[in-house]
Amino acid sequence: MRIALLLEYLGKDFSGSQAQKDLRTVQSVLEHALPTVLRIKKTKKPLRVILSGRTDAGVHATGQVAHFDIPDQIIDRNVFDAQVLAWGLNGILSADISVRKVAVVPDDFHARYSAIQRQYIYRILNSEQRSPLFQNTHYFLRTPMDVKAMQEATICLPGRHDFSAFKSTNSDKVSPICDVDYAKLLNLGEGELEFSIAANHFVYNMIRIIVGTLVEIGLKKRNPKSLKTALMSGERKLAGPTAPASGLCLVSVKYPPPYANIFAQKAKQGKGDIK
């Protein structure tokens, strides 16, 4: 039986999403909590959690999706209660991560390979003085920025492009060609900026390098057109620096039919349902 999880986490105290030896990651805390709640003996084949995509250390999520399999001999599909599993997991997990929804999905659903779009928001606070309430979720910049110039620069992003200029060097084997569905910088007032971007996939550090370039444009260290020039060149050195992880949040992962609304289904009213 394949189960999908809708996850929210504050990235600050996670060493990213993917399991790494001796580090606290989203995948590892889930792989530790699940066998406990499901009463699976730890000696069995380890339970593996697959995430829709990697988020770096410090990056947040309000709409990360994961899947894992429960062997049929362990839990009877007819008595399984998704809601009770969510409560159980949230009773074990720390306050900085939560299972917002649980759904039983078809066996061919794959959190990563079935996904057709990832939506992110990068949050900036451009203000003279720091903000306690935004301390963990916003990139704080004190020098006033030209938001119009930044907005002008984003126009070139939607469409199919080679994003090699916005890719950190790593062993990432993903194609640099991404289909960007939208990319918008909203000015919410009082120095609050939100950069929203959606694409079929992203190359490593792509959004943080785009934001780093936009910030240099806002600070008039570079021309609004230089973002397009960097994009066309495919050369990393023509783009700006990598913006901090703490401003970035994975807000949604989109799946095609028949998986489009996997979490919209009404929770099964099983025996274990305490409502």
Added chain:
Amino acid sequence: MRIALLLEYLGKDFSGSQAQKDLRTVQSVLEHALPTVLRIKKTKKPLRVILSGRTDAGVHATGQVAHFDIPDQIIDRNVFDAQVLAWGLNGILSADISVRKVAVVPDDFHARYSAIQRQYIYRILNSEQRSPLFQNTHYFLRTPMDVKAMQEATICLPGRHDFSAFKSTNSDKVSPICDVDYAKLLNLGEGELEFSIAANHFVYNMIRIIVGTLVEIGLKKRNPKSLKTALMSGERKLAGPTAPASGLCLVSVKYPPPYANIFAQKAKQGKGDIK
């Protein structure tokens, strides 16, 4: 010389706003930081910070206002730089409190007595599972609530009323008659609710008891009309319980002319200005 401060703080680790012996409060951390930044010897008359109003332990603020006086013999009015004082204070204060703005104000400005309106927002998350990103700022309720019934109940709040029914017993000598300028419950979707209320002043725990009553209405434990019944009766026992402090935030304090825009003035470009 009288100075006004615009303050933001996360209430979680404060024992409220007012100075209390051996407790960490907003007033006490400011009264500790100010003499340091201003280079005032601690042996002199202690510097007193006056806040626009009290916020309880756990209550947040994004728009709290305070004032204090600097003796003229200590700092020359002509070389005083408000922006540098803000940076200095924020260099000393912890991450959960920030001086967002500093302004030199007329000597007859008083953070508390000059104020004509206080605006608060109470944030609720009504969702099956808890949210890591809202853990410190929202009142989390799992059972689905009837938001329309809650909204219907709020209609009786605006206007001049005796709010004795929504007042915790304490030694508070403030009049129970409050002029409520507006009171609205917004449904932001995904279980996010925002109750916004503004009045000339509030009685002790008034907003938290109103929200506690609204929540009982949302949970169908009481009728929407019962809020008005409680209000008219003036009896505390007819209102609901006090909702948790963590959902409440003081967002703005309004002053009449000539103080209406004290923080809008452009910061003085003094020698110490590093911009």
